[in-house]
Amino acid sequence: MKKRKLGKDLEVSAIGLGCMGLSFGLGPAMDRMEAIGLIRAAVDRGVTLFDTAEGYGPFINEELVGEALEPVRDQVVIATKFGFRIDENGGIIGLDSRPGHIRDVVDASLKRLRTDRIDLLYQHRVDPDVPMEDVAGTVRDLIQEGKVAHFGLSEAGMQNIRRAHVVQPVTAIQNHYSLWMREPEDGTLALCEELGIGFVAWGPLGQGFLTGKIGRNDRFDDPRDLRSTFPRFTPEALEANFAVVDFLRDLAVRKGLTPAQIALAWLLAQRPFIVPIPGGTKREHLADNLPAAEVQLTALDLREIDEAFAKIDVKGAPLSEALTSQIDR
Numbered sequence: 001m002k003k004r005k006l007g008k009d010l011e012v013s014a015i016g017l018g019c020m021g022l023s024f025g026l027g028p029a030m031d032r033m034e035a036i037g038l039i040r041a042a043v044d045r046g047v048t049l050f051d052t053a054e055g056y057g058p059f060i061n062e063e064l065v066g067e068a069l070e071p072v073r074d075q076v077v078i079a080t081k082f083g084f085r086i087d088e089n090g091g092i093i094g095l096d097s098r099p100g101h102i103r104d105v106v107d108a109s110l111k112r113l114r115t116d117r118i119d120l121l122y123q124h125r126v127d128p129d130v131p132m133e134d135v136a137g138t139v140r141d142l143i144q145e146g147k148v149a150h151f152g153l154s155e156a157g158m159q160n161i162r163r164a165h166v167v168q169p170v171t172a173i174q175n176h177y178s179l180w181m182r183e184p185e186d187g188t189l190a191l192c193e194e195l196g197i198g199f200v201a202w203g204p205l206g207q208g209f210l211t212g213k214i215g216r217n218d219r220f221d222d223p224r225d226l227r228s229t230f231p232r233f234t235p236e237a238l239e240a241n242f243a244v245v246d247f248l249r250d251l252a253v254r255k256g257l258t259p260a261q262i263a264l265a266w267l268l269a270q271r272p273f274i275v276p277i278p279g280g281t282k283r284e285h286l287a288d289n290l291p292a293a294e295v296q297l298t299a300l301d302l303r304e305i306d307e308a309f310a311k312i313d314v315k316g317a318p319l320s321e322a323l324t325s326q327i328d329r
Contacts, residue, residue, distance in 0.1 A: 001045065001047065004198075004272065006273065010150050012077050015278065016049030017050050019065050024056045025056065026208075040071075041286060048076050049275060049277065054080065062080060067114065077119040079119060079120035079121075079172075080121060081121070082097065083124035083154075097126075097127035099135075106148065122172075125154065132163040133163060151171055152171055161197070165195055175199070177201040177204065179210060192273060201274055206244075208227075209241070212260070229320035231320075237316035241316070243312045257295060258288055260288045261288070265292045265295035
């Protein structure tokens, strides 16, 4: 697979794998051995960036990723995250980026991931009660100690990105970005370009909607599926939003591609430092998504896509109010 660079020197596959959905957030967890097999199949297909977090499960996703990647540890880049307070029952009860807590999380994550270093450590969400300088300074110290290699921020606003970057250079920003969620275009991408920071796009397939595999009659009412709380996935919004799918399917047919490949290739075409991390719970998803790294959309294709989406009035907020409230802007 083609490679891309995050920051100054972190080389990764042009498309990574978001591992959250293997064990949390999008319905029932996968069978453990099947999930391990899927991760290893991604490695075989050239994926080198694998994204997890202590909060996914919590904890069980890191354990899964650690077991799957242990045999190929030096061939891959493992990204994980800190930033939540998790109670003894596994409930996420708030934000916590105090320096001592960051250190505790990193030590626990290293054990779960079966490794001696975290390649890319993100603050999962900005903690308004802890100065960004203290967060960045703690990660800088962990880098000096060899426990962490690179520093990242997820869903951080531009002011906090600048503040962090002064203390410890930021390698990557991980924010929500896709054809139907364009907020990073309002300044974050330009800031990354200015500071030499990579951009990792989570949710690049619109939580599955942009693949064209969600049907008009599909319903999201499983409480284990976060989409059950997303206004964009109510029956009324989905029906209205099928204009998106209809367009992508038509273009995909004309290009000899799939809707997922169009959506991922569009992201890759926006900046050379963007790396999408689609999820996937089946090997067919890898077969659908990963060829997008080789797709070159023409200038006419990109113009047609932008003009089409400018005319589509996407209905519903992309995330729940609770998740939106945690985003730093």
